[in-house]
C-alpha cells in the first residue's frame with residue numbers, strides 16, 4: 001500500500017507507507033528542514049495513526065540537510081508566518097505543550113516498530129534529537145551532528161538527552177552538549193552514534209538493505225526481543241534473566257491456537 005494516511009497538511013512532512021515500511025520525509029528543504037511545532041505535532045499524529053502492519057519507520061530529510069533544527073524565526077517577535085508560536089516557558093501550560101511536542105519523538109521507540117534515521121548533511125539541535133529518537137542511525141559520510149541548544153541558551157528538550165547519554169556515556173555527552181561542537185560522520189561512528197556510515201550516494205540503498213534485514217525476522221519475536229533489550233539497562237542480571245523467561249513463555253503461548261487463553 002502506498003499513501004499518506006496521516007501526514008497532516010502544512011506540517012512540512014511527507015509520509016509514504018509501502019508494505020511494512022513507513023518513510024517520513026522532512027520536506028522543507030529550502031529551510032534545511034527547519035522544524036516547527038506543527039512538524040512535531042505532525043510527527044505525533046503519524047505515530048498515533050500508523051497502520052498496524054507497519055514494522056519499520058525510516059526518518060529522512062529532503063534536500064541538502066537532514067534538519068537544521070528548530071526554525072530560528074520562532075524566537076523572533078514575528079515568529080513564522082501562519083505557524084503556531086512557541087509556548088512561553090513561564091506559562092502554566094508550558095509543560096503540557098512541550099510534552100505534546102515531545103510526543104512526536106517518543107513513539108519512534110515503540111516495541112512494535114524499528115525506527116531508522118537516515119542522516120545526511122546537517123542534523124542540528126532538534127534535528128540531532130530526532131535522529132537520536134530513532135532506534136538506529138545510518139549516516140552519510142557528509143553528516144554533521146551538533147547539539148546546538150546550550151550555545152543558544154537552551155537545554156535540549158525534545159527527548160534527545162537520554163539516548164545521547166545511553167549511547168556515548170555521560171562524560172562525552174557533557175562535552176558534546178556543553179561545547180555544542182559538530183561531530184563528523186567518522187567520529188559519530190566511533191562514538192556509536194551511527195550504526196553504519198556510507199558514502200552519501202549510497203544512503204538510500206544502505207537503509208533499504210538494513211530495513212530488509214530487519215524485516216526478515218519474525219515480527220512477534222522481533223517485538224518481544226526489542227522490548228526485552230530496551231528494558232535491560234534498568235534491570236539486574238537476575239531480573240533480566242527472569243524477564244527473558246517471561247518473554248519466551250509469553251511469546252510461545254501467543255503462538256498457541258488458543259492465543260494462550
Ligand code: ACO
Pocket residue numbers: 030031032034035064065068069070071072073122124125126127148149152154
Ligand atoms: N531556521 C530557520 N531558517 C533556517 C534554519 C533554521 N534553523 N537553518 C537554515 N535556514 C534557512 C536559512 O536562513 C536560509 O534561508 P534563505 O535562503 O532565505 O537565506 C536557508 O535555510 C538555507 O540556509 P543556508 O544557511 O544558506 O544553508 P547552508 O547549507 O549554507 O547552511 C546550516 C546550513 C549549517 C544548517 C545553516 O543554515 C545553519 O547554521 N542553520 C541554523 C542552525 C541552528 O542554529 N539551528 C538551531 C539549533 S537549536 C534547536 O534546534 C532547538
